Amino acid sequence: MLADLQRARDALHAIPPDLPREDWVRAGMAAQAAGLPFDEFDAWSAGASSYDARASRDTWRSFKEGKGVGPGTLFKMAAQAGWRPASRPERIKSSKTPRRAQEPTTRPRKGTGAREVWERCSPAAASHPYIQAKQGMPDGLRLVPDSDPLRIAGASVAGWLVVPVLPLAGGEPVSLQFIPPPGGGKKLNLPGASVAGAFTVGELQPGGTVFLCEGIGQAWACWKATGFASVVCFGWGRVRSVAAELRQRDTTARLVLVPDAGKEADAASIAASLGAMVAAMPEGSPANFDANDYAQAEGFDALEVLLAGACNPPKPEPRYKLLGPAELRDLPPLSWRVRGVLPAAGLAALYGPSASGKSFLGFDLAACIASGSAWFGCRVEAAPVVYVALEGEAGFKLRAQAWEADKERALPDGLRLVLQPFKLTEPQDVEDLAAVVPAEAVVFVDTLNRSAPTADENSSRDMGEILEAAKRLQALTGGLVVLVHHTGKDATKGLRGHSSLFAAMDAAIEVSRNEDRREWRVAKSKDGSDGNAQAFRLEVVELGLDEHCEPITSCVVRRDDATQEIQRVKLPQGGNQRLALDALRPLFKDGRMARPGAPPMRPCIELEAAVVRAAAALTCSSDRKTERARAAISGLVTRGVLGLNEGWLWLV
Structure with a gap:
């Protein structure tokens, strides 16, 4: 197993990370299928010039099995990049006598290890086209001989400049970066070797200034402009870890991050966490404009001035804000969707026993919100409504017709229904539904049980996942999510399932039934009064005759003023x-x-x-x-x- 993982790791690092996004995603899916962890994928991705730490993490999390990408894809892509696997380790045949497992030793193919390649390279000369183009210097670099057979990603690197990736603690190269002459392609890293090191232009001094850059060209420019040590991190994705190690080694060092244009926000985040400074390129610079570009355009004296202006990142706003009486008085009032019943944003529940009329009541409530008309005498602020009908889907057409016949007008245009299957427990379903819901809309999910059919409602873990999904839907839409749910066997105990469900609600409407008398009441209102009750009845509406000349009927909600106070x-x-x-x-x-x-x-x-x-x-x-x-x-x-x-x- 360990040998298979090492083989997959070697294959991944043989693939150039500067791939088109589609190929980069396929490589990541294949790496995951081969059993490699995220850290390995992220370290490989960090070698790309367009590396984005958040995109790397989010993309990894989005991978799902069964998309036709397996470990074989990883090895195929590596082979296309010139990788040739070492001989497979022989499988140990099972034996009745247990043997101690041996960790396989990982050896690169002969002649392709960092030390071997480095030793057969010759010292670089100042006349190399890349050094001249960047106004750099050859110190510490080497050149691949013209006759060298090494190929990476299908390309010969003969004649390319070689930058060693060295441990900050000192020692032999752990990897190599190959730089072609200008116009000869992109930089390539040695396959199968993790870029876990750095290269320093100049000398590190205790308590001194250190500039951290992505590549050798920027480091040359910073050193020539200031005379202070400049560290090559080999890609923006490596800056954080290199800066962290430098800070650990010297707590008094003045670390200055020099990001390419467009990476200032990430640089500020890194600097804030490590006590470093940031020297950003001038505002308005094109994307990826760097320190070397600036020096060549404005001169090294101008770059020295820019670097001298490095500053500490702005301190983030405190996470917690202490409010006094004046601030409390200035807070905006609670925004109601249905005055005294439902807030404009948050989570709410509408629940009751089977056949209590809760779905009819929910539909009536949804129509009133969409039209902005009063509901049982309560003021309503109009908002778009999306009603996800997962129970009795076929009957909603009749309910809509009955509502229109009773009100003598069409359903409000702001009310939309979803009759397709929907699962709160499927993150993609939540994302896809939120994508079509208008901003700040009210979303009814009828019922909670049908939206989480495999969940154990009595399990705190399962209910926690349901609530997280509901909160995610609410956060994406910015409005109110109403969960229509059942009571348990004992209706007096409220919502069915784990107690965390009721606790998480900002509001709750309880529906009850005693023979033909029905009632709803505010069971919970975090910023209103609980217990307000209203009686209602369901009145049958005839909609015509079916093919057998039998009446087609549905029901509408009627306020029952005659029994309301008696019930209360x-x-x-x-x-x-x-x-x-x-x-x-x-x-x-x-x-x-x-x-x-x-x-x-x-x-x-x-x-x-x-x-x-x-x-x-x-x-x-x-x-x-x-x-x-x-x-x-x-x-x-x-x-x-x-x-x-x-x-x-x-x-x-």
């Missing part, structure tokens, strides 16, 4: 109404006027006081009087004898 105070139906009414009549004579919802000049009494007076008038056993009194008052309200609103009764 839990008044069951019952008898003893006459005794209760007779007992209450004297109270109305001294009742209070102008109570909420009561007709003008109609005296009112408090509901709870009425229950106490009615209970005293009943003749049943004392332990049942309060219950029967509530039932009697409920019956009087239902029959229209008494009116009720916000805890106040009056005679109709």
Whole structure:
């Protein structure tokens, strides 16, 4: 296994990292399929002139199996680049006598090791075209003999300049970089050798200034302009690790990063983490414009001035900000989507038992948000809505028709439905859905169970992954995500599944049903009041006849004002109404006027006081009087004898 990994590692490093993006991605997928870790892929990618650390990491994470790219692709690409594998290690046949596993020794092909190639190269001369073009110097460099057979990526490197990759601690080259004459192609690294080192132009001095550059040309320019040591990192991707090692070796050194144009932000990040400085190219410089380009355009004196202006990166804003009373008062008010019910952004749940009408209620809520019309008397701020219907998909066409027939207008244009399969547990599904959702929209996912069919809702780990996906969808869209969900076997315990689900919600609407009476209430509102309840009913709407001449129907949501207040105070139906009414009549004579919802000049009494007076008038056993009194008052309200609103009764 170790031998196979080393063989894959050698093959990867034989491929030039400066590939077109499509080929670079294929090489990475093949490396992953061969078992190589991200660090190996990243170190190889760092040798490219266009290396981007974030792109390298994100691309690696995006690789998925089953895309037709396997380890064989890696070896094929390496072979096309001129790589020839060493002889395969013989497989050890199984034996009844256990043997201690031996680590395979890794040897490059004869004549291709860094030391062997370096030793057969001759000292470089100042007349080399690349040295002359960059106004450099040959010190410490060598030249590949004209007759040398070494080929990299299919190209002969005979006559190319050789820069050794040396450990900062000193020692022999661990790798080599080959530089062709101007116009002869790109720089190439020695295959199978990790570029884990640097090359220093000048001498490092304790506590002295050190310039860190990508390549030898920039290092020459910085040294000639200032006389301070300049370190070649062999690609921008290596700057962080080289700077970190230099800082570890000399905590007092003045490290100065000299990035090519376009890499200033990354340089500032590295400098901030290591206590270094940054000398950036002039603003407006073309991409990849570097220190050598500047010296040749403006002169070494001008470069000296630019490097002398190196500065510390701006300190990042503190992660935590302490707010005082004045700052708290200046904070913007909470933005509501449905006043007192749903915020404009965040996570929310709409839940209830099966057949409670939660999906009908959710669809009605979605239509009101899309049109900006009030919902159960609550003010609504209009927003685009995307309703992901994963249960009862076929019925949503009828629900839409019933809504239009009842309202006598078309569904709002801002309401869109998704009837295709969607899984919160599939990151790509989340990304693809977010790509078509308008900014700051409200997304309904109906239901949570159907969007995570293989997840264990009672598992904290599975529920955590579901919530992370929901938060990711919310972050991508910038609006509100509403999860339609079921209650458990015991509906009084709320949302089905792990308790972390309810805890993560910014708002929650609970739907309940008692026979034909339905109710929704605000079960949670982080910045509003909980417990506000509204009664509703489902009214059947006929939409026509089917091919068998049978009626086609669906339902619409209706506000049930007649039973709303009774349900809120839990008044069951019952008898003893006459005794209760007779007992209450004297109270109305001294009742209070102008109570909420009561007709003008109609005296009112408090509901709870009425229950106490009615209970005293009943003749049943004392332990049942309060219950029967509530039932009697409920019956009087239902029959229209008494009116009720916000805890106040009056005679109709």
